[in-house]
Amino acid sequence: MLLGGNETTKKIDNYAINELKIPSIVLMENAAISFTKHIGKNEDNFLIICGKGNNGGDGYAIARQLFSKEKKVKIFCISDENMSNNCSVNYEICKNSGIEIFYKLEKLDKLLLECDVVVEGIFGTGLNSEIKGIYKDIILKINEYSKNKKVYAIDIPSGINGDTGEIMGVSVKADVTISFVTYKKGFLKSDIKEYLGKVIIENIGLNKNNIVHIVSEYYLTSEIIKGFHIKRDENSHKGDFGKVLIFAGSSGFYGAGNIVAKSCVRSGAGLTTVITDKNNFSLNVFVPEAMSFPINFENIEENFEKLEKEILNSDVIAIGPGIGKSQKALKIFEKLISIEKNNKGNVIKLVLDADALNLLSENRELFEKIKSRSVLTPHLIEFSRLSGFSLEEINRDKFEIAKDFAQKYEITLLLKGKNTIITNGKTLFVNSTGNSRMANGGMGDCLTGIICSLAGQKYGLVESACIGAYLHGKIADKLVKQQYIVNASHIIENISECMKEIFEV
Ligand SMILES: NC(=O)C1=CN([C@@H]2O[C@H](COP(=O)(O)OP(=O)(O)OC[C@H]3O[C@@H](n4cnc5c(N)ncnc54)[C@H](O)[C@@H]3O)[C@@H](O)[C@H]2O)[C@@H](O)CC1
Ligand SMILES: Nc1ncnc2c1ncn2[C@@H]1O[C@H](COP(=O)(O)OP(=O)(O)O)[C@@H](O)[C@H]1O
Ligand SMILES: [K+]
Numbered sequence: 001m002l003l004g005g006n007e008t009t010k011k012i013d014n015y016a017i018n019e020l021k022i023p024s025i026v027l028m029e030n031a032a033i034s035f036t037k038h039i040g041k042n043e044d045n046f047l048i049i050c051g052k053g054n055n056g057g058d059g060y061a062i063a064r065q066l067f068s069k070e071k072k073v074k075i076f077c078i079s080d081e082n083m084s085n086n087c088s089v090n091y092e093i094c095k096n097s098g099i100e101i102f103y104k105l106e107k108l109d110k111l112l113l114e115c116d117v118v119v120e121g122i123f124g125t126g127l128n129s130e131i132k133g134i135y136k137d138i139i140l141k142i143n144e145y146s147k148n149k150k151v152y153a154i155d156i157p158s159g160i161n162g163d164t165g166e167i168m169g170v171s172v173k174a175d176v177t178i179s180f181v182t183y184k185k186g187f188l189k190s191d192i193k194e195y196l197g198k199v200i201i202e203n204i205g206l207n208k209n210n211i212v213h214i215v216s217e218y219y220l221t222s223e224i225i226k227g228f229h230i231k232r233d234e235n236s237h238k239g240d241f242g243k244v245l246i247f248a249g250s251s252g253f254y255g256a257g258n259i260v261a262k263s264c265v266r267s268g269a270g271l272t273t274v275i276t277d278k279n280n281f282s283l284n285v286f287v288p289e290a291m292s293f294p295i296n297f298e299n300i301e302e303n304f305e306k307l308e309k310e311i312l313n314s315d316v317i318a319i320g321p322g323i324g325k326s327q328k329a330l331k332i333f334e335k336l337i338s339i340e341k342n343n344k345g346n347v348i349k350l351v352l353d354a355d356a357l358n359l360l361s362e363n364r365e366l367f368e369k370i371k372s373r374s375v376l377t378p379h380l381i382e383f384s385r386l387s388g389f390s391l392e393e394i395n396r397d398k399f400e401i402a403k404d405f406a407q408k409y410e411i412t413l414l415l416k417g418k419n420t421i422i423t424n425g426k427t428l429f430v431n432s433t434g435n436s437r438m439a440n441g442g443m444g445d446c447l448t449g450i451i452c453s454l455a456g457q458k459y460g461l462v463e464s465a466c467i468g469a470y471l472h473g474k475i476a477d478k479l480v481k482q483q484y485i486v487n488a489s490h491i492i493e494n495i496s497e498c499m500k501e502i503f504e505v
Pocket of ligand 3 (some may be wrong): 055120121123124153154155156157160370
């Protein structure tokens, strides 16, 4: 799904009108037809509330569409002065068609009381300041009377800023928001769900290929994830699905390594090997399918010759969870990223998380060794250390800071949290899955395991990160329907089933 703010929407609009030569009134008609498709068969007795911009124009066009389907329709016109051209055209048609139009605020209570469904087209992407006066009164009245009615918002609930999700003084609380072309960036704001209701994104008659060059941001949906799927060749063998080497876990934190390894195995990697202390036997019990590369932490260098062979044999290396920030951890990290290509001549992909990111923040010369082949998966605090921006700065301008960082260091960034971001500096994806019940230790390790596994199965870095984030959150979203908290172990046991559902059902 395309993701865009008010500016992107205007650009698409201009492109459609000026380059594709689609008259703007046709776009509005298409929007109205698409919108009306979602009106239930049993829904009747509508009050359409219209402003004077194109959002209001959509409202009049929708009123006409509903009227043509013999629905009971009344319109409340907020102002018939200074209407936009297309708003005025549709307003005139409504008048000429005999649809009842009301103008006086005193009438609004009765109209709201008598209708069953409200469609509001007061403001859309054109809202540009705090809402006051009569507009505020009308929005408050809609909310007051909406308890037993269904409220549809056209494009954006009037009062929500399409870019930021900020409530501009007051906002309509919709049951359903039917928005056009792009999922509005503002919808991502976590505390406005009660204003948006169910969100549906509709087409206005544009082929995605015609406008895709205008948009570089996407809201990750199952369609996009399905589109990334690489079908398994029936003649394939385990060597085709990646040799993944994992450096995760250390004394006191072996669980981290075990979680990464198990997630990696469950997500379908061909062969999984974990570099771990020679005295750690928990891996074999927790993940019998994984192999271990024992290392003597008393004298790590004595293992480096063998380790070099292991690196040359790998397709992907995941580094970080639970390794600590000791000099020894740093030495192993440096060794693991010192070889760029494996025995097959392929670039060895890297997935860096947790302490690997902290070590990277403190040893910035290592960025040179990881460029063009890495996914970095920081949470906000790790990203703050990596990027030098404060949490406040990142939260204010997350998309741009994330993109600039990915571009500058030539890496794929997966910035974790609510609405995880994935970007390679050019394209940006925002994850649509996940919930607060998964905010507990080990979740990130699980994600790392899934991503390195996918990278081993020949998915690109961006694709691995997108599928990983989507799948990880999707499993949690399913589990919270029947349980209160979701831990990494719960996710792990459901990876394969959810992969089947996403890729094959
Ligand atoms: N390409 C697209 O996405 C299309 C957009 N269409 C519709 O066009 C809408 C955008 O239309 P407009 O750009 O005309 O903008 P709007 O209709 O959202 O609002 C603009 C009007 O509201 C006034 N206004 C803004 N803030 C105000 C405030 N705080 N208090 C009082 N008045 C205020 C402006 O002066 C202007 O008259 C979209 O939201 C969508 O509904 C559709 O017609 C189909 C095509
Ligand atoms: N409120 C939330 N909404 C969506 N996803 C969340 C939320 N809280 C945590 N997550 C997800 O859980 C994971 C936690 O990762 P991380 O912070 O690295 O945990 P840890 O290091 O403890 O394993 C991330 O993938 C993050 O996106
Ligand atoms: K609206």
